[in-house]
Amino acid sequence: MSYKKIDEKDISRIREIVNDNERVLRGDQINEEYSHDELSGTSSYPDIVVKATSSQEISEIMKYAYENVIPVTPRGSGTGLVGSSVAIEHGIMIDTSLMNHILELDEENLTITVEPGVLLMELASYVEDHDFFYPPDPGEKSATIGGNISTNAGGMRAVKYGVTRDYVMGLEVVLPNGEITQFGGKVVKNSSGYDLRDLIVGSEGTLCIITKAILKLLPLPKKVISLLIPFPTLDQAIDTVPLIIKSKSIPTAIEFMQREVIEDAEKYLGKAFPDNQSDAYLLLKFDGNSVEEIEQAYDNVAKLCLAQGAIDVLISDTEEREDSIWKARGAFLEAIKGSTTDMDEVDMVVPRNHVNEMVTYLHNLHKEIDIRIKSFGHAGDGNLHAYILKDDLSDEEWEKRMKATMEKIYDKAYELRGQVSGEHGIGYAKKVYLKESLPEENIDLMNGIKRVFDPDNILNPHKVAQA
Secondary structure, three states, X not given: XXXXXXXXXXXXXXXXXXXXXXXXXXXXXXXXXXXXXOOOOOOOOOOEEEEOOOHHHHHHHHHHHHHHOOOEEEEOOOOOOOOOOOOOOOOEEEEOOOOXXXXXXXXXXXXXXXXXXXXHHXXXXXXXXXXXXXXXXXXXXXXEHHHHHHHOOOEOOHHHHOOHHHHEEEEEEEOOOOOEEEEEOOOOOOOOOOOHHHHHOOOOOOOOEEEEEEEEOEEOOOEEEEEEEEEOXXXXXXXXXXXXXXXXXXXXXXXXXXXXXXXXXXXXXXOOOOOOOOOEEEEEEEEEOOHHHHHHHHHHHHHHHHHOOOOOOEEEOOHHHHHHHHHHHHOXXXXXXXXXXXXXXXXXXXXXHHXXXXXXXXXXXXXXXXXXXXXXXXXXXXXEEEEEEOOOOOHHHHHHHHHHHHHHHHHHHHHOOOEOOOOOOOOOOOHHHHHHHOOHHHHHHXXXXXXXXXXXXXXXXXXXXXX
């Protein structure tokens, strides 16, 4: 595809649409952060950044881009890990971070309507203040809701509550041709034709730009308690996970972690973890409407863990301890990042009954390839995060070993009937692995859908299944 290179006439027209020069950035005004996301290593500057404030503004910009075949890249807070929000073909970047308003809390329909730039932590705090609960809980709390929807983010509570897709009821979007339309709404049931809303969730900004979202809420659980369970070995911890899942007492979250990752988090946060003496840990969360209800649930699981060799069961029965544990868990990514010179991530997902096999494989792989690998993840839903660390390797050796490690991990995930991404998406960085893991017919269908929405391929080109 041949795209138009942005010139002064284009800049002038965009400034005319926006009518606020402070929200139109070009040249030296474009911060280096706009050239990349949090981790992927993919870097490319847009020609111009527009900090949009309304659906209508985005619509007018998209109409102009569509007429002139100018590439457009949507971006939220830039916390992605796979290059989804990197402007590979330069062009226009539309930053939605200023579209950060909570528009409506509908207590009768248990919904909240928000703009895409609302941060996850802002949404969670707002609804909790009104005695409601938004269950999706990705680790990066400064991610935008638009970004969460675009990657179908999951997070730690997916075991019990599901993922972002399960809570998106309606969307307002701007199509590549600039038209504004709506998918879904506040109805609980809907069998009215193809569900285009679900198609948009997880599409990583390749089909449209999300400008509003109607999200489903639940009543806020009255009580939350976590269990930190140390095990002598990683194998014992992971082998216990399937037994917990098969029990009738399903936790809200089942996380696994190793001591070395905890030590990184302690160093990063400057705070001691409640326990750091064991090789491996399970972190479980339970919620409910009474202490009695939760105690009944976690008592069975605690006994099960002890029977499998757990050293102890530490109960976070105070707000301070609860906060300490989950803050450390939320800091894992940044802590690992700070412990090495460079790194890349594998975000694979396997069926839950194969979690123990996958974790064991990751634990042994670093010896085979002679490279450091740190892992943690959502053991309860099979979504594991493996971080491959560069340390003192030369650039050439790093590229060689990193690619070899990724290929082996993805091959193993495929062998176990898993997928290449559980919650971070494909973006630009992981396209090759997606194509290796799916039938050619599936890739063709994805690209066919892309052509229907965006025949000139101007919206976020070269992402997901595209060449």
